[in-house]
Amino acid sequence: MKPDTRTQLTTVSVATLCTALFKRGLRRQFIQDVHPLDPGKPNMVGEAFTLRYMPAREDLNTIDVFKDRAHPQRKAVEDCPPGAVLVIDSRGDARAASAGSILVARLMVRGVAGVVTDGGFRDSPEIAKLAIPAYHRRPAAPTNLTLHQAIEINGPIGCGDAPVFPGDVIVGDGEGVVVIPAHLADEVAAEAVEMTAFEDFVQERVMAGQSILGLYPPTDEANKVAFEAWRKVQGR
């Protein structure tokens, strides 16, 4: 994505982005049923770096496997580029953890932009307090070895029923997380900024008592005119 795109994406909502994608025929880019551990954080924006889990076979997932420095879970945490978002395919299974506070702290220190799993985190109260956005389904105290084996770094995955390719642009806000295909990120971000200006105008008019009919969408010409005037005043 272009340098400006990242900035733009910090100012728009996941809901607005979903609508921009819907207009392009993409209906399944919202990661279903994940939420922020700390809903008060600013937007998470970054390119997807992925980790895939498969079901754990017991003999391959003893506590000793972490002695291997090349273990994919640990390697993913050290390899995820600063500014990227680590997206974890946990097959929607939150019965065991996808990661815990030590790994998420390491991601934070390394400058990673955020972390998402369609499973759950352990140490979730601690992760909520770290200065890195994190999204999951629900807390999961059992170690990942209990059910998940990290098997692939940075391949295409599913997360919360959404398709995620490495390099797709991931945006999270207080509501959830959306996956923007890499080639659409710049145009979708620009369009979302425009949409947000209009929605802010509409919200202001609605709060002032105006009906949504003819305003949202602006099928009354007068509302289009009023919006243009509002933009000038607002400098947007």
Added chain:
Amino acid sequence: MKPDTRTQLTTVSVATLCTALFKRGLRRQFIQDVHPLDPGKPNMVGEAFTLRYMPAREDLNTIDVFKDRAHPQRKAVEDCPPGAVLVIDSRGDARAASAGSILVARLMVRGVAGVVTDGGFRDSPEIAKLAIPAYHRRPAAPTNLTLHQAIEINGPIGCGDAPVFPGDVIVGDGEGVVVIPAHLADEVAAEAVEMTAFEDFVQERVMAGQSILGLYPPTDEANKVAFEAWRKVQGR
């Protein structure tokens, strides 16, 4: 409902109302698995005005459909009477939004008493801050067009596995939402006020160390006497 009934219903809990309905053989009036976006609001009370969604067929749910002022979703928002609660049948599907902050703000400005869906809202952090109670299953950023087509205004529906007829009295608190059949609202409200007085008395006694046996329910005559005395002191 009678004018007093609305006032009474702001002072009792959904749990107490469920028990009053249970005594009348009504076991399925609690809307399952919805919660308030802002649990700190006062009780929501109003007569049901409904909106029903069916699964969206793609060709009938392009972004342009909102240009039609008669679109049922938009019309429902403008038609829902002040003081009523808009109850939305989203077939329990929270993968796409039932509505967003602009529509909910319009409901608020119009004096609507609250809004409930067994799906999810988009712009949920903004809706949580509006001065109107809203209940849903979980946040859902994708536009309603993605999966839901608004098809009927103010007919009988299901919401969270509960039957809802237009005019039924809807009450929500920090725990959830209950549907009181219209013809029972007055008597159930009155009974719930009585039950609440007794439960407050019991809670006070329990906090003071009394056993629940013989007290809750008051099978010991002494507890009935004590309750009557307490009521006089409390003026309830």
Added chain:
Amino acid sequence: MKPDTRTQLTTVSVATLCTALFKRGLRRQFIQDVHPLDPGKPNMVGEAFTLRYMPAREDLNTIDVFKDRAHPQRKAVEDCPPGAVLVIDSRGDARAASAGSILVARLMVRGVAGVVTDGGFRDSPEIAKLAIPAYHRRPAAPTNLTLHQAIEINGPIGCGDAPVFPGDVIVGDGEGVVVIPAHLADEVAAEAVEMTAFEDFVQERVMAGQSILGLYPPTDEANKVAFEAWRKVQGR
């Protein structure tokens, strides 16, 4: 459990305990999908005292059954020993309540250490404010009679897919609840204290910028040495 064990268990996390149990081949001791009504409380620790619900048959679950002082739900509340945790098998069904604020207040006053259900509580906002830890799946306003019949006190049960035997040690924190088999409580608590010291050391190092490779687990000898030095300084 030994007197010290209870104290130790107030200082460690459920996640750490799950790992200690995992090392012993126990992978299913985490109670799935329950959360604290008030996540800010200190750890809940106590021996399990159980209550089992079966599906309610309508004729056996009228409002009058509570007039029987021997009703198992009410009896369990009066019988649960101070310091114990009441664990309720609600068959994972949160459509009706497992208990409400009056019963939970009574447990609190009696000195019970906490209460857990894999169903839901009614009066959940009030329970959240009581000075007793409580865990459930989601709020459930309908009286337990609607779907649950209390049938057995202090037998072996399942709760959130975990096996619970009376006397097992139950620990809850802001993340969830774990079941420690009685005979393992002392050794698991001691081990968890050790693990927590190491994890605190690791977290400190990670926050200071160190890689997790060779540190977590400490396959680099230098990290073992540093940890021992840290312990001395910290007096742990």
Added chain:
Amino acid sequence: MKPDTRTQLTTVSVATLCTALFKRGLRRQFIQDVHPLDPGKPNMVGEAFTLRYMPAREDLNTIDVFKDRAHPQRKAVEDCPPGAVLVIDSRGDARAASAGSILVARLMVRGVAGVVTDGGFRDSPEIAKLAIPAYHRRPAAPTNLTLHQAIEINGPIGCGDAPVFPGDVIVGDGEGVVVIPAHLADEVAAEAVEMTAFEDFVQERVMAGQSILGLYPPTDEANKVAFEAWRKVQGR
């Protein structure tokens, strides 16, 4: 139940019995989501003898536990009375077996009237061929030790969300299984025989082209008369 009741229950359908129970306010006696392994068998009728499983703790469920002759699963198979139906509470979990063909064959040889689980059987193709009716959710090859620990014989249980007390009368047909409270078995059986006669008459009339209006139920007096005439002819 009376001797005649068992005979009567072999001639009526589970659906008819459910309606007779519904008339008495009992709406949850159908065991949800179980089906016969061999749908061609005659009705299963017998008094409930129960077995309850709890989640299996790994250290208590090694392959060696079956060396204990008192293991509740094996004991239940030897203790279940001839003519009874063994009803197993598997918590609706069909990921591991409730029993296999050897145990079911033993039940058959012992004269047990049938077996029901809300989990699954292993060796299901073989069980389907045995001369004993068996009902489950779906096949489950893993040994019960994998997830289930047999914990209680002949106590009250839930099975497929239905309440089951020892001695309740269990009836299964090609459609499913219903639980008749013991004290109602005689009257419900008699009523079902009457209802079946009427439904057979109605079915015959419908096949002959008559409308259901006025016939089902027989609000037209003429249909009542015709039914009485039909009964005489049929000798029912």
Added chain:
Amino acid sequence: MKPDTRTQLTTVSVATLCTALFKRGLRRQFIQDVHPLDPGKPNMVGEAFTLRYMPAREDLNTIDVFKDRAHPQRKAVEDCPPGAVLVIDSRGDARAASAGSILVARLMVRGVAGVVTDGGFRDSPEIAKLAIPAYHRRPAAPTNLTLHQAIEINGPIGCGDAPVFPGDVIVGDGEGVVVIPAHLADEVAAEAVEMTAFEDFVQERVMAGQSILGLYPPTDEANKVAFEAWRKVQGR
């Protein structure tokens, strides 16, 4: 639909129709998770006539309601036009019946083309033997009054997550049921006939040992030529 369309639709598969709809951007027309009670029947084809259930409120759903000749369930059975398919919206809830053998027999005698519910039928073994195609999720012995209240005849509904409008063309085979929007029925039927010819050709070639590469789809010109020759020989 045109007279020929019905005939054409008896000769093609639901899978082929789904692909024809997919090409037109319609991805959700397959009724999810229903199957034929008798998989051996010929294709079901007819225009949709609908019935909608809402959750049953206990006081409105006593056994006496059927004495009302205008009860929507009974009325729908008498009103559904010959040649149409009765499609029932049971909200995907198969815990109680959508209909039983007497009503389905009446539909059959009246010349109705078939019946579909996303719930379950009671008397399912008898319905399977009737000469009318019927599709459901699973058998459900409890009367519909237990959980379902018939509320609307021939309005737009959802069935198995598919949108169904009255007059849409419903096709069922041994695999499942698809909903063809009314305005597309003729062209989709014609296209499916063409596709079926090609797929039959491909299947024949594959059985003879040819690779699918270049054949399916026919990116090799030679395969297009071979198909045209095959059509001439086959007279298709």
Added chain:
Amino acid sequence: MKPDTRTQLTTVSVATLCTALFKRGLRRQFIQDVHPLDPGKPNMVGEAFTLRYMPAREDLNTIDVFKDRAHPQRKAVEDCPPGAVLVIDSRGDARAASAGSILVARLMVRGVAGVVTDGGFRDSPEIAKLAIPAYHRRPAAPTNLTLHQAIEINGPIGCGDAPVFPGDVIVGDGEGVVVIPAHLADEVAAEAVEMTAFEDFVQERVMAGQSILGLYPPTDEANKVAFEAWRKVQGR
């Protein structure tokens, strides 16, 4: 696996193999909730060759993608070795097809030993008639493009919550499918043959009226002796 192993595995049941794996600490090798399209076929045995689907992004999954001869779904069908079993990770999602009859016929002609998906097949009635074992969750008429994008051939996957590595030995019977880790195949097969002999002996004794106590397992020495004698007579 050794040449004999394949033969041995055609003679034992999936249930027996699950027990042999359970004894080795492997509890999750049964592919959950899949069943044979034709339960009458002989055992399926072969080494796993895998295909992984991710959620389909609409712009990457138009009908034209199959014109690419390198499309992973089509390539997998041509590349799967004779004698292997194609195991498809469909993320447990049976709302769209994993494959249809043409592809499965091609697998059959190429000598592939079987095909398994934790989703569903289209053309399932036709696949059931082919001379190749096929297992799925339920029929799914919509083309795979609707929800699934084939993304990886012969990597490690999950299928029905079981871990599957390429080369693992897959065995299916009338009940379901089990995954035997490659390195255990020979020893597990041999052990299962032994276990099957014993179970056949036990089944014979049980049918003759013997109690399971002391027999299954053979804690009575007499039963061990009898088994040895039986083996000699049977030549097993």
